[in-house]
Structures are given as C-alpha cells and as structure tokens.
Amino acid sequence: MIGIIEIIVVILLAAGVFFMLTGAIGLLRFPDFYTRLHATGKCDTLGEVLIIAGLLLHHFFVYSSVPGAELSVKLVPVKLLFLIVFIFLANPTATHAIMKAAYNTGEKPWEVGEERK
C-alpha cells in the first residue's frame, strides 16, 4: 500500500519539478515581457500545485492515517489543500496584475521577426 502511494507521490513531485523547470527555461528563452509571463504564469501554478499535492498525499498516508496521531498532525493535509486553492486563485490574479501594469506603462508586445528584448 505504502509502496504504491510512494510511487504516486514521486510521480507528482517529478511532474511538478518538470513544470517549474519549464517555466524557468521559458522565462529565459522567451523574447519579451508578455511571453515570459505566459511561461511563469501557467507553469508555476501547476508545478506548485502538483508538488503540494504530492506532499499532501505523502503526509496523509504516512502521518495522518497512523492510529493515535494528534489532531493537529491529522489536519496538515487540510492546510495543504487550502494552499492549493489559494494558489489557484492568487497566481493568475497576480499574473494578470503584472500584465496590466506593463500594458498601462506602454510596454510594446514583441512580434515575430523582431529582435528579442
């Protein structure tokens, strides 16, 4: 039982790390401010959520389900769940805010054929 859970946890963590890494590479490779936000805004959201989901599963099956565990220990997965919800709410909103600020200050979007900024 624990073996299967561990495999799932490792897969979730690896996928999360992969997406975070993709976001970072995109940040470096993409040509301008707006497209860089595409990379970080999306990949970071899913990457973080996958990593937290992995931790959640791990904690739930390794610590929370142990008989006699303290209630505050048992409730840790709930707190991680809250984190996931708030990341899903806050991350796109923050991306949107940065985007809007850049647009309002007159940052020109990159177009095909231009040199990277």
Add this chain to the structure above:
Amino acid sequence: MKKGEKVEKGKKGEKSRGEKSRGVRGKEGKRGGEREGVERKGGKGFGIFVTFCVLFLFWLLLSGIFDAFHVGAGVICSVIVALISHDLLVRERGEKVLLKSFRFVIYLGWELWQIALANFDVAYRVLHPRMPIDPLIIEFDTPLRSDFALVTLANSITLTPGTITISVEPERGRFLVHAISKKPADALTVEKTMQNKVADVFMEGGQEKGGEWKNDMAA
C-alpha cells in the same frame, strides 16, 4: 400576493429558493429593483450567517485545538469579521447560489483539464528549438456583468492554453487578452467555448449555445 411569496421564499432554505426562483425568473428582470428591496433584509442575516460558518470552519481546521479558549476565541473573531465583511463573500443574497455553485464545480473539472493542456502547450513552446510563438493582442466583448463571473473568466483565460488577460472593463464586459499565437486567440474570439461555459454557470447574458443545456437541466 407576489411580494408575500417572495418574502417567504427568503426565509426558506437556500435549496428550495434556488429551485423555485427558476420558475419565476422569466417574469422578473434579473436585477429587478423592486425585488432587491424586498430581499435585502432577509438576505443580510443569511449572508452574515454563511460568512460566519465559513470563517469558523476555517478557524477550526487551521487551529485543530478544541478546548474552550480556542473555540471561544474563534467564535468571537468569526462573528466580528462576519459582521464587518459579510457583503464581500455573499453578494447575491442567496439567489440561486446553490445551483450556481453546483454548476461551478462541474466547470472547475473542465477547467482543471484545460490547465493541464495549457501547461503541456507552454512546455512544448518553451522546449521546441524554434519556439513556435506569434504573440498578438485581441479584444472581445462578453455578456457577463457580475464581479464573480468576470473574475472567473479572467482567471480561466489566464490559466488556459496560450492566453493571458490584460484588462477587463466591467461595464461592457470587454476583455483585453494577450495570446501567444493565432490558435489560442481563435479559441476565444471565434469558438467562444469558455465564454459560453462561464455565462452558462452564472446564468448571465444571452448565451447562444447554452440554452439547450439549461433546458435539459430544468426538465
């Protein structure tokens, strides 16, 4: 007669209210001024109560300690915050809230799948040696007006493949969106899948495609 009916509706549980109001919805305007005046009183207490329950549940889950001091402090804090800021959480005074949240949960499932697709899409563009991107900015109008619907659509656009919301004009429901290439832009301006889904969830505006599905739900 009708007024009395409405007042009574306000007192009942939210479920029956959500169901019943569907029937009369056609007759009264969505934002009929008369009805708002009637329901505001009953709705306020309901809003405070819902906010209190949410806050207190949140407190209990975060603290995890159930002695008199901690629970009592939680009750006091939740009451104060609920009194001050209940109108931030419950805006609609219970109108069809249950039905809307049910539809919202279904929408979330679809949205999660879109998020996964978005990430593979970005990963593909990032890791492709030639970076297949062709950014453009598009603008379109939606029938949505309520804050929650606009926020949902804006965040959904940001999280789904190839598009990020730049700005929203709430009065006209106008969205300014940065798309990373032509195809994701077309998904918003031509196919309009997402707008229709959000409009459907919050039952706003004249949905072109949404009508049939809604009738199915009612039948």
